[in-house]
Amino acid sequence: MKRKSPYPYWFVFPAAVIFTTLFLVPSVASLWFSLTRWDLFTAEFIGLENFVQFFKEPFLVQGMTNTVIFAFVTSSLKTVLGLLLAVLLTSGIFAQGFLRILVFFPVLVSTIGVGITFTRLMHPTKGAINIALAQMGIDGPGWLTDPSLALFSVALVDVWKGVGLATLIYIAGLASIAPEYYEAARIDGATRLQQFWRVTVPLVRPATVTVITLSLIGGLRSFDIVWAMTKGGPGFSSDVLASVIYKQYQAGFYGLSTAGNVILFALVALIVIPLVSWMNRKEVDQ
Amino acid sequence: MKHMKYSGLVAAALMAMSGAAQAEVTLTVLIDNAPNTVAQWEGISAAFTAANPDIVLELETRPGGGEGDNIVKTRLATGEMTDVFAYNSGSLFQALNPEANLLDLSDLEGQANVLDSFKPTVSAGGKVYGVPVGSAMGGGIFYHRPTYEELGLSIPMTWAEFMENNAKIKEAGKAAVGGTFGATWTSQLFVLADYFNVQAQVPDFAEKYTANEIKYATTPAAVRGFEHLQEVYEAGVMNADYGAATFEEGVAMVATGEVVHYPMLTFAIGAIAQNNPDELNDVGFFAQPGDDPNSNGLTVWMPGGVYMPKTAQNVEEGKKLLNFIASVAGCDAQTEATGFQGPYLVKGCDAPLDVVPSVADMMPYFEADGRTAPALEFLSPVKGPALEQITVEVGSGIRSAADGAALYDQDVEKQAKQLGLPNW
Numbered sequence: 001m002k003r004k005s006p007y008p009y010w011f012v013f014p015a016a017v018i019f020t021t022l023f024l025v026p027s028v029a030s031l032w033f034s035l036t037r038w039d040l041f042t043a044e045f046i047g048l049e050n051f052v053q054f055f056k057e058p059f060l061v062q063g064m065t066n067t068v069i070f071a072f073v074t075s076s077l078k079t080v081l082g083l084l085l086a087v088l089l090t091s092g093i094f095a096q097g098f099l100r101i102l103v104f105f106p107v108l109v110s111t112i113g114v115g116i117t118f119t120r121l122m123h124p125t126k127g128a129i130n131i132a133l134a135q136m137g138i139d140g141p142g143w144l145t146d147p148s149l150a151l152f153s154v155a156l157v158d159v160w161k162g163v164g165l166a167t168l169i170y171i172a173g174l175a176s177i178a179p180e181y182y183e184a185a186r187i188d189g190a191t192r193l194q195q196f197w198r199v200t201v202p203l204v205r206p207a208t209v210t211v212i213t214l215s216l217i218g219g220l221r222s223f224d225i226v227w228a229m230t231k232g233g234p235g236f237s238s239d240v241l242a243s244v245i246y247k248q249y250q251a252g253f254y255g256l257s258t259a260g261n262v263i264l265f266a267l268v269a270l271i272v273i274p275l276v277s278w279m280n281r282k283e284v285d286q
Numbered sequence: 287m288k289h290m291k292y293s294g295l296v297a298a299a300l301m302a303m304s305g306a307a308q309a310e311v312t313l314t315v316l317i318d319n320a321p322n323t324v325a326q327w328e329g330i331s332a333a334f335t336a337a338n339p340d341i342v343l344e345l346e347t348r349p350g351g352g353e354g355d356n357i358v359k360t361r362l363a364t365g366e367m368t369d370v371f372a373y374n375s376g377s378l379f380q381a382l383n384p385e386a387n388l389l390d391l392s393d394l395e396g397q398a399n400v401l402d403s404f405k406p407t408v409s410a411g412g413k414v415y416g417v418p419v420g421s422a423m424g425g426g427i428f429y430h431r432p433t434y435e436e437l438g439l440s441i442p443m444t445w446a447e448f449m450e451n452n453a454k455i456k457e458a459g460k461a462a463v464g465g466t467f468g469a470t471w472t473s474q475l476f477v478l479a480d481y482f483n484v485q486a487q488v489p490d491f492a493e494k495y496t497a498n499e500i501k502y503a504t505t506p507a508a509v510r511g512f513e514h515l516q517e518v519y520e521a522g523v524m525n526a527d528y529g530a531a532t533f534e535e536g537v538a539m540v541a542t543g544e545v546v547h548y549p550m551l552t553f554a555i556g557a558i559a560q561n562n563p564d565e566l567n568d569v570g571f572f573a574q575p576g577d578d579p580n581s582n583g584l585t586v587w588m589p590g591g592v593y594m595p596k597t598a599q600n601v602e603e604g605k606k607l608l609n610f611i612a613s614v615a616g617c618d619a620q621t622e623a624t625g626f627q628g629p630y631l632v633k634g635c636d637a638p639l640d641v642v643p644s645v646a647d648m649m650p651y652f653e654a655d656g657r658t659a660p661a662l663e664f665l666s667p668v669k670g671p672a673l674e675q676i677t678v679e680v681g682s683g684i685r686s687a688a689d690g691a692a693l694y695d696q697d698v699e700k701q702a703k704q705l706g707l708p709n710w
């Protein structure tokens with residue numbers, strides 16, 4: 001039986017007003033504008049033409065592929081490295097607190113700042129990375145200017161910046177594992193590696209679900225780090241969906257870019273909703 | 287979005303000294319944040335307030351490029367534009383929907399001083415909406431004069447001669463062409479500045495292009511620009527960091543001779559004057575050569591315009607400022623602030639006798655008949671937004687010239703459809 005809420009409905013009113021004006025109205029408006037030729041001054045209804053045009057965009061397919069590659073590369077690296085770092089940083093090593101701060105610190109720095117800094121560090125001839133490599137006799141590649149490398153260079157920087165958050169979530173997850181499990185495993189003669197695979201990994205699962213979900217959504221809609229470092233270049237080789245959309249907006253094709261955002265929304269929902277429900281179901285099964 | 291404010295400090299100080307007690311009007315002006323533009327407008331502001339002590343200018347800056355376009359459009363659409371604003375002429379001006387948003391300035395007194403060649407670039411529906419600020423620019427190639435002398439090179443009149451010079455420079459162990467694809471827009475020059483040569487061979491290109499009757503990829507004269515990018519890449523004559531270098535670095539490289547050629551618009555003279563004043567005399571300029579030595583000329587960019595929105599608060603004072611800018615006193619104020627960088631589009635504003643070599647190299651094109659042609663963006667509203675990515679690809683060997691031109695045609699089609707042009 002459903003119990004009647006003890007609070008009157010008008011308690012909802014302030015939140016409803018904020019939600020309606022800031023979220024509901026713009027969402028509905030963007031659906032409308034995605035069906036128009038819109039120059040900010042006038043909007044002319046053109047049906048689904050923007051969506052047709054957006055799917056004809058020569059770099060859309062590459063942008064989508066890149067988006068998915070970027071999201072999966074960053075998400076899996078953040079998950080793996082985050083877990084390993086968390087295990088290391090809860091093992092009671094020297095200067096543990098200081099090292100935790102060090103790992104988390106990049107999360108706090110502005111993405112644009114990180115992007116600009118790494119653009120300098122990855123400069124093909126004057127960047128610190130290639131100068132250091134040259135000292136060792138290695139001819140460093142054009143990290144951001146080689147079309148086959150650019151996307152991965154940006155992904156690595158994104159991992160460097162974001163792995164601290166994954167580590168933090170994992171540290172919290174590890175802390176919630178009761179020490180008795182490890183004790184029992186040790187009595188059964190489990191090695192450290194077996195303890196990790198048989199105890200830590202299964203029991204830290206809720207943290208894994210959180211890390212994967214957050215980093216995957218973050219990766220799919222990533223824009224700032226890409227724009228700060230390569231602007232989708234060289235050419236179109238590191239374009240992601242969000243940068244393709246932004247370029248339509250820059251060009252003044254407001255209806256077209258709104259249509260792109262509707263598509264991005266659908267893509268994120270399409271990937272993330274089944275994934276989350278699948279991961280949650282597995283959790284219940286156990 | 288960054289906003290910095292410069293107030294008419296010089297003017298205020300002058301007034302304080304003269305003890306003037308008139309009612310002061312503050313006229314707000316939105317300009318882009320390029321150092322050269324800011325210097326130019328500070329000069330205009332000081333001279334204008336000296337002549338009109340009761341009006342003070344408040345300069346507000348905005349970023350350039352696509353972000354700046356959006357700021358201008360948003361502020362016009364929301365009615366929050368400043369009293370006066372400076373913005374591009376030509377196709378970007380047309381995108382502002384001038385008839386709905388801007389004050390009709392056809393009857394402004396100062397229009398009598400504006401050269402007729404400029405007016406179409408700030409007109410819509412038979413009405414004129416702006417006056418020119420700054421000078422006309424050429425798109426071509428800057429070169430390092432001391433290296434030219436040292437290697438005994440002469441100014442190329444054809445593209446083949448240009449490539450021969452590049453080969454000789456490479457042999458001498460120097461980078462011949464400055465590539466600065468870190469600032470993607472700079473990669474477009476070989477294509478855009480080739481328009482003089484395109485129209486020399488296909489005189490009605492712009493007209494047919496707007497009407498969707500002719501394409502880049504299927505017009506050999508138009509593909510040449512893309513081929514130039516490919517040839518320069520394949521010759522291996524660019525600086526090693528061409529993929530990452532920026533516009534400022536390009537300007538510094540050609541001023542110091544680190545690269546010998548730099549394809550660019552002549553507004554870069556302002557940047558050289560600001561950043562490398564000691565090397566200003568080492569830099570020369572020539573038009574981008576085509577294949578026919580008998581038809582050698584310069585592709586010209588019109589200066590931007592100064593406009594007033596319909597929502598302007600101080601209309602009379604704003605018109606006074608526009609009249610001042612479209613007068614000899616207005617150009618003198620700009621020349622004093624930034625040096626003479628090219629011909630003004632205002633009657634009576636002649637070149638001073640002592641101009642820097644790059645300007646001296648450019649002036650003969652303007653003075654002779656049939657040696658200039660406006661860039662395509664002043665003749666046609668059709669310009670694809672992805673050109674700069676495509677030219678980076680062709681210029682970096684990622685895509686062939688023919689492919690690049692075909693892809694650009696596709697990009698242009700999208701833009702024309704978004705503009706709602708007929709025939710597309």
